[in-house]
Amino acid sequence: MSTAPDLVIDVTGVTKKFGDKTVVNAIDLQVRRGEIYGFLGPNGSGKTTFIRMLCGLLTPDAGAGTCLGLDVRTQQAAIKLQVGYMTQRFSYYEDLTIRENLDFVARIYGVPGRRAAVERSLERLGLQHRSHQLAGQLSGGWKQRLALAACLIHQPRLLLLDEPTAGVDPKARRDFWEEIHRLAADGLTVLITTHYMDEAERCHRLAYLAYGNLLARGTVADVVAAARLNTWVATGPGLRALADALRGRPGVEQVVPFGNSLHVSGRDAALLDRAVAERRAPEHEWRRIEAGLEHVFISLMESAEDNFT
Amino acid sequence: MKRFTFHRLWAMVLKEFIQMRRDRVTFGMMVGIPLMQLMLFGFAINSDPRHLPTAIRSADQGPFSRTLVAALRHSDYFQIVAEAETEAEAARLLQFGEVQFVINIPEDFTRRILRGERPAVLIEADATDPAATGPALAAMRAIADSVLDRDLTGPLAPLRARGGAIELRLHAHYNPENITQYNVVPGLMGVVLTMTMVIITGLAITRERERGTMENLLATPVRPFEVMVGKILPFILVGYIQVTLILLAARFIFGVPMVGSLLLLYPVALLFIAANLAVGITFSTLAQNQLQAVQMAFFFFLPSLLLSGFMFPFRGMPEWAQWIGSGLPLTHFLRIVRGILLKGNGLGEIWPELWPIALFLVVAMTVAVKRYRQTLD
Ligand SMILES: Nc1ncnc2c1ncn2[C@@H]1O[C@H](COP(=O)(O)OP(=O)(O)OP(=O)(O)O)[C@@H](O)[C@H]1O
Numbered sequence: 145m146s147t148a149p150d151l152v153i154d155v156t157g158v159t160k161k162f163g164d165k166t167v168v169n170a171i172d173l174q175v176r177r178g179e180i181y182g183f184l185g186p187n188g189s190g191k192t193t194f195i196r197m198l199c200g201l202l203t204p205d206a207g208a209g210t211c212l213g214l215d216v217r218t219q220q221a222a223i224k225l226q227v228g229y230m231t232q233r234f235s236y237y238e239d240l241t242i243r244e245n246l247d248f249v250a251r252i253y254g255v256p257g258r259r260a261a262v263e264r265s266l267e268r269l270g271l272q273h274r275s276h277q278l279a280g281q282l283s284g285g286w287k288q289r290l291a292l293a294a295c296l297i298h299q300p301r302l303l304l305l306d307e308p309t310a311g312v313d314p315k316a317r318r319d320f321w322e323e324i325h326r327l328a329a330d331g332l333t334v335l336i337t338t339h340y341m342d343e344a345e346r347c348h349r350l351a352y353l354a355y356g357n358l359l360a361r362g363t364v365a366d367v368v369a370a371a372r373l374n375t376w377v378a379t380g381p382g383l384r385a386l387a388d389a390l391r392g393r394p395g396v397e398q399v400v401p402f403g404n405s406l407h408v409s410g411r412d413a414a415l416l417d418r419a420v421a422e423r424r425a426p427e428h429e430w431r432r433i434e435a436g437l438e439h440v441f442i443s444l445m446e447s448a449e450d451n452f453t
Numbered sequence: 454m455k456r457f458t459f460h461r462l463w464a465m466v467l468k469e470f471i472q473m474r475r476d477r478v479t480f481g482m483m484v485g486i487p488l489m490q491l492m493l494f495g496f497a498i499n500s501d502p503r504h505l506p507t508a509i510r511s512a513d514q515g516p517f518s519r520t521l522v523a524a525l526r527h528s529d530y531f532q533i534v535a536e537a538e539t540e541a542e543a544a545r546l547l548q549f550g551e552v553q554f555v556i557n558i559p560e561d562f563t564r565r566i567l568r569g570e571r572p573a574v575l576i577e578a579d580a581t582d583p584a585a586t587g588p589a590l591a592a593m594r595a596i597a598d599s600v601l602d603r604d605l606t607g608p609l610a611p612l613r614a615r616g617g618a619i620e621l622r623l624h625a626h627y628n629p630e631n632i633t634q635y636n637v638v639p640g641l642m643g644v645v646l647t648m649t650m651v652i653i654t655g656l657a658i659t660r661e662r663e664r665g666t667m668e669n670l671l672a673t674p675v676r677p678f679e680v681m682v683g684k685i686l687p688f689i690l691v692g693y694i695q696v697t698l699i700l701l702a703a704r705f706i707f708g709v710p711m712v713g714s715l716l717l718l719y720p721v722a723l724l725f726i727a728a729n730l731a732v733g734i735t736f737s738t739l740a741q742n743q744l745q746a747v748q749m750a751f752f753f754f755l756p757s758l759l760l761s762g763f764m765f766p767f768r769g770m771p772e773w774a775q776w777i778g779s780g781l782p783l784t785h786f787l788r789i790v791r792g793i794l795l796k797g798n799g800l801g802e803i804w805p806e807l808w809p810i811a812l813f814l815v816v817a818m819t820v821a822v823k824r825y826r827q828t829l830d
């Protein structure tokens with residue numbers, strides 16, 4: 145297999161079925177070294193399942209490729225040594241203290257200079273004074289920090305983060321992203337799933353998954369451009385009635401209230417313009433805007449619903 | 454990459470130790486259960502076993518001795534499995550537990566009966582399990598009293614007077630006073646270990662799965678064998694605490710004599726403890742959740758309790774039950790513990806009971822490692 149040297153993940157046709165339900169459907173993915181790659185998609189779209197296949201926790205039903213240059217189907221043991229995987233659900237030992245958890249992980253990976261490594265990781269994540277607290281007693285945000293520290297302790301070359309910031313406050317999330325960017329700058333590759341749009345925008349590139357199918361990928365600009373979504377914004381009184389009137393009109397795919405404005409979008413510009421023109425009234429101010437990621441994703445998801453269910 | 458490494462095993466052991474220490478309730482149970490069972494089973498359960506293996510050592514070839522042997526053969530209580538030529542051979546049969554009784558018919562038995570001398574028949578009994586020997590000895594007495602009635606007629610009839618023509622002498626080995634606690638309390642060691650060790654490791658892997666920590670463990674390079682052994686080792690210590698508790702109770706509360714060597718018992722117990730832990734680990738890889746694991750543990754515990762010879766004398770059970778019983782490690786361990794403590798058995802004598810446990814351990818461990826899935830599929 146010829147793999148470009150800087151491709152950390154390079155898989156094609158990865159498929160996973162549970163029973164007769166295809167949860168991940170023939171996905172191709174290439175992630176470069178040092179890249180922060182966002183993985184987005186609605187609940188149950190197969191993000192976690194895909195990540196589990198990358199790190200050898202699930203066996204793909206079809207597909208092939210490499211992870212860190214190692215075959216994902218046959219060299220799982222070697223892959224595990226160089227991957228840090230942060231599970232969606234906290235999965236360290238709640239009846240062990242922070243330090244004991246880190247120490248356990250360090251021993252399992254046979255980290256050289258274990259004590260110092262544990263100390264360093266406590267320090268870097270600001271966990272020193274809490275090191276004797278049981279992991280089970282930590283708040284959600286601290287648990288996440290611990291999990292991140294633990295999956296970094298063996299200095300992996302690839303980080304797989306499954307919704308690492310779910311339920312974490314904005315400040316902690318910002319700190320977290322700063323850390324991720326710092327690590328990526330040092331050459332670590334990161335694949336991260338999230339449901340937050342602002343986080344999606346912090347990724348170098350992203351992929352959007354729905355019902356197991358990869359619907360879009362590229363930089364934020366690529367994804368937005370590829371969606372070719374047109375969006376109108378209306379401001380003024382009586383937006384609820386306006387929304388009800390617009391919903392279901394030909395060409396109108398999304399009608400979303402945003403505070404004091406209403407966003408109306410659709411992929412067919414001509415149809416959308418006609419629908420908007422029909423409802424134009426003097427009390428509303430209409431203006432066209434660039435479609436945002438959220439609109440794009442919702443549009444992708446709804447069209448996926450039509451195509452795959 | 455596929456190799457076993459000591460540092461990963463050690464990581465597992467340390468983790469399990471810490472978790473065990475934190476889990477006060479379980480740890481308390483490990484100490485509480487033996488104490489509770491000691492109280493409950495301090496009293497024996499009686500039963501009426503039959504077909505006890507018996508050896509005959511007859512020094513007389515006369516008609517009366519043949520009549521006596523025939524009567525023993527016909528009785529339900531004795532099953533004559535051997536004819537011992539010498540005293541040493543008889544002693545060996547008893548020591549290895551191949552027979553429960555040796556019946557010694559003296560020289561000139563027939564002639565001395567005819568002379569009205571009331572010759573003595575010596576019955577040597579392995580009395581480690583009084584529940585087994587009691588009824589059989591009563592039956593023997595009845596046989597001795599009446600067996601010659603048909604032969605001693607006419608002019609010989611007066612020989613039946615004076616309480617029968619034969620005298621019976623009993624020599625109970627190993628537990629001469631027939632104290633049931635002597636038998637039950639050492640046996641309890643095996644029962645307690647079976648009950649607690651299987652459950653404790655039965656929970657080990659299902660707990661990881663239920664708490665979600667399995668996903669993380671599987672994502673690390675740790676190997677199945679390292680996980681299994683890492684989970685077994687810390688509980689061997691717990692097993693030894695239980696063994697010690699029961700030995701102390703046996704000695705100082707129940708006054709059980711300890712003829713044999715504790716230095717032999719302790720290493721042998723290791724094999725049995727490990728066998729039970731391995732069974733638990735196997736269950737743990739089969740069960741979907743902790744409740745199922747506990748149910749499986751009971752599924753294993755009940756036949757162990759009932760068919761091992763702890764509750765009912767092993768030889769009193771129907772043959773199919775004995776077959777099942779022979780497959781259970783507890784059956785063999787009971788014989789070992791009783792053998793060492795009450796008979797003073799050495800390694801040579803317990804060897805026939807030792808290898809089945811070792812075999813069991815290897816099989817259970819193999820199944821566990823084979824069954825342990827390295828993925829979440
Ligand atoms: N072990 C399993 N057996 C059967 N079905 C499964 C299993 N694991 C996941 N699924 C199903 O596969 C689908 C994809 O699940 P997955 O967890 O990969 O989604 P996700 O994109 O991570 O969702 P979320 O954003 O909610 O975390 C779901 O419909 C789920 O029910």
Ligand SMILES: [Mg+2]
Nearest residue numbers: 191192232306
């Ligand atoms: Mg998920």
